[in-house]
Amino acid sequence: MCGIVGYIGKKQACDILLEGLKRLEYRGYDSAGVAVIRDNELIVEKSKGRITTLENKISDKLQSATTGIAHTRWATHGEPNEANAHPHTDHTGKIALVHNGIIENFASLRKYLESQNIEFTSETDSEVLAKLIGHFYKEGNLEQAVRDALSEVQGTYGIAVICSDCPDKIVAARKGSPLIVGIGNDEFIVASDASAIIEHTNQVIYLSDGEMVTVNAEGFRTTTLDDVPVTKDIQQLEWKLEEIELDGFEHFMLKEIFEQPQSLRTCMRGRINTREGAIHLGGIANYTRELARAHRFIFTACGTAWHAGLIGEYLFEELARLPAETEYSSEFRYRNPIIEDGSVICAISQSGETADTLAALREAKEKGALAIGIVNTVGSTIARETDAGIYLHVGPEIGVASTKAFTGQIAVLAMLGAYLGRRRHLSQHNFEQFISALEKIPDQIEEVLNLSNTIRQIAGDLFECEHWLYLGRGYNYPVALEGALKIKEISYVHAEGMPAAEMKHGPIALVNPGMPAVFIATHSSQYDKILGNIEEVKARGGKVVAVITKGDSQLAKKCDYIFEVPQTPEPLEPLLTVVPLQLLAYHVAVLRGCNIDKPRNLAKSVTVE
Numbered sequence: 236m237c238g239i240v241g242y243i244g245k246k247q248a249c250d251i252l253l254e255g256l257k258r259l260e261y262r263g264y265d266s267a268g269v270a271v272i273r274d275n276e277l278i279v280e281k282s283k284g285r286i287t288t289l290e291n292k293i294s295d296k297l298q299s300a301t302t303g304i305a306h307t308r309w310a311t312h313g314e315p316n317e318a319n320a321h322p323h324t325d326h327t328g329k330i331a332l333v334h335n336g337i338i339e340n341f342a343s344l345r346k347y348l349e350s351q352n353i354e355f356t357s358e359t360d361s362e363v364l365a366k367l368i369g370h371f372y373k374e375g376n377l378e379q380a381v382r383d384a385l386s387e388v389q390g391t392y393g394i395a396v397i398c399s400d401c402p403d404k405i406v407a408a409r410k411g412s413p414l415i416v417g418i419g420n421d422e423f424i425v426a427s428d429a430s431a432i433i434e435h436t437n438q439v440i441y442l443s444d445g446e447m448v449t450v451n452a453e454g455f456r457t458t459t460l461d462d463v464p465v466t467k468d469i470q471q472l473e474w475k476l477e478e479i480e481l482d483g484f485e486h487f488m489l490k491e492i493f494e495q496p497q498s499l500r501t502c503m504r505g506r507i508n509t510r511e512g513a514i515h516l517g518g519i520a521n522y523t524r525e526l527a528r529a530h531r532f533i534f535t536a537c538g539t540a541w542h543a544g545l546i547g548e549y550l551f552e553e554l555a556r557l558p559a560e561t562e563y564s565s566e567f568r569y570r571n572p573i574i575e576d577g578s579v580i581c582a583i584s585q586s587g588e589t590a591d592t593l594a595a596l597r598e599a600k601e602k603g604a605l606a607i608g609i610v611n612t613v614g615s616t617i618a619r620e621t622d623a624g625i626y627l628h629v630g631p632e633i634g635v636a637s638t639k640a641f642t643g644q645i646a647v648l649a650m651l652g653a654y655l656g657r658r659r660h661l662s663q664h665n666f667e668q669f670i671s672a673l674e675k676i677p678d679q680i681e682e683v684l685n686l687s688n689t690i691r692q693i694a695g696d697l698f699e700c701e702h703w704l705y706l707g708r709g710y711n712y713p714v715a716l717e718g719a720l721k722i723k724e725i726s727y728v729h730a731e732g733m734p735a736a737e738m739k740h741g742p743i744a745l746v747n748p749g750m751p752a753v754f755i756a757t758h759s760s761q762y763d764k765i766l767g768n769i770e771e772v773k774a775r776g777g778k779v780v781a782v783i784t785k786g787d788s789q790l791a792k793k794c795d796y797i798f799e800v801p802q803t804p805e806p807l808e809p810l811l812t813v814v815p816l817q818l819l820a821y822h823v824a825v826l827r828g829c830n831i832d833k834p835r836n837l838a839k840s841v842t843v844e
């Protein structure tokens with residue numbers, strides 16, 4: 236989604252802004268722009284397409300400026316073109332604004348401003364806000380104009396505003412779209428995402444909804460939108476610069492697939508103690524009793540995180556005998572859901588900023604549910620709005636197609652399920668067996684990663700296929716959904732994931748000679764049943780690709796291609812079976828010449844509805 240960077244300090248703003256925009260590229264965008272103030276003049280440059288196109292347009296004129304704002308736009312209102320790109324300016328050409336979010340009442344505001352003879356040059360909702368600030372602006376008081384304008388708008392925003400009358404100032408505000416201020420030595424960086432800040436400083440403040448900040452050479456001042464001062468704690472960013480670099484890999488997605496053994500070790504470190512036979516989860520320790528006595532768990536999430544939630548549902552029912560359900564956040568929020576006493580809402584989100592998940596969380600909280608977060612990004616909105624939570628600690632995920640966050644989410648759900656299970660029905664013996672198997676997973680993933688070259692060769696045979704089926708049962712049904720999503724996201728082929736038994740109820744009509752059907756067919760409780768499904772595909776000439784348990788030579792003979800994974804208890808299998816599917820999607824996408832880390836039309840973090 237859209238990205239914001241603002242800089243004020245002693246260095247050349249333009250270089251820092253462009254570097255910041257590049258760090259935000261992974262979020263997804265289709266145009267970009269920058270505005271700086273030089274010699275009390277506002278200069279704006281914008282372009283459609285990649286940041287390198289914008290970079291080529293930057294003239295010397297912009298170079299010596301030390302204050303500026305920049306933006307990557309992911310089109311919502313109006314097509315991706317130069318006119319619609321941010322920054323937008325007011326009617327005097329003194330004020331420039333970058334905006335993330337959606338101004339819902341933009342049409343009526345635009346009509347009013349047009350009646351005041353203010354002309355518009357774009358189709359965006361954001362330009363309305365820029366023009367409105369200009370409309371309210373009285374010499375020298377940018378903050379008041381921003382306050383006045385924001386009091387008129389409905390919708391969501393993260394904004395950064397500059398004005399050529401006050402060249403050493405950036406005003407920023409947020410409601411529903413994240414904004415962070417990095418505090419460096421004699422410099423400030425305002426950004427929508429920590430990755431644009433980390434190169435310069437690890438000291439930050441997170442703005443909350445309804446807050447505004449002014450940064451200038453003297454420091455920063457945070458207030459509410461009504462100008463009541465707010466004291467903010469300076470916090471330390473957890474991530475390191477190396478973590479957001481490619482480190483010799485060709486793509487972030489591949490790097491992150493290969494990071495999984497290590498990211499899971501970090502996720503479990505200090506939490507699983509096999510010697511003591513215990514799990515420690517500091518983030519929920521104060522709520523253990525409420526959670527163990529809960530009547531119902533509702534997992535809410537979008538995309539890949541929703542698939543993790545489905546696995547969580549199975550884990551919670553089996554390990555803790557706790558009723559659990561998984562809801563698409565976008566559906567749950569508008570359904571007037573029933574929340575009885577003893578309900579726990581558990582939001583699962585890599586970014587911690589997904590608009591629908593946040594709204595679903597708020598809806599359930601409002602109705603009295605205890606709110607838990609399973610989130611990767613420390614300090615994110617969901618993390619801050621939940622009563623308690625467990626961070627993934629898998630490090631920043633830059634690849635748009637989620638990989639290590641997915642396995643981190645499953646690992647956290649497995650730890651939480653076992654932790655609550657032990658406080659309900661799970662015997663110490665079974666609990667200990669489970670956690671020692673969980674602890675072995677990172678080493679077992681290392682083994683699976685060795686298949687990468689074989690998977691590349693298989694991808695060589697199949698990459699031209701346009702239709703794929705992914706089938707699994709039980710714990711591996713959500714893995715089938717995730718495998719299909721991965722290949723869709725980055726290869727743009729049509730893939731359907733489903734419970735294997737459902738194939739007979741319609742999708743089997745699609746199977747024709749040569750169509751790949753990817754089965755997750757480990758030696759689990761439903762093994763015999765899935766063998767039957769494999770036969771059905773073979774009988775119709777489909778190509779069977781199967782993830783099987785290592786050493787299952789009988790099944791290996793029936794399949795066209797196999798990926799062997801080591802043995803682990805069934806509830807933990809998704810942590811292993813998903814890895815070859817991530818690699819398959821990756822290699823197919825590379826062979827199809829797709830842009831792996833910036834897939835078309837997708838955004839890493841969907842911060843609007």
Ligand code: G6P
Nearest residue numbers: 537538539540584585586589637
């Ligand atoms: C976007 C991303 C997906 C992700 C989903 C939920 O659609 O492209 O990869 O799974 O959002 O994101 P979250 O940050 O809430 O996990």
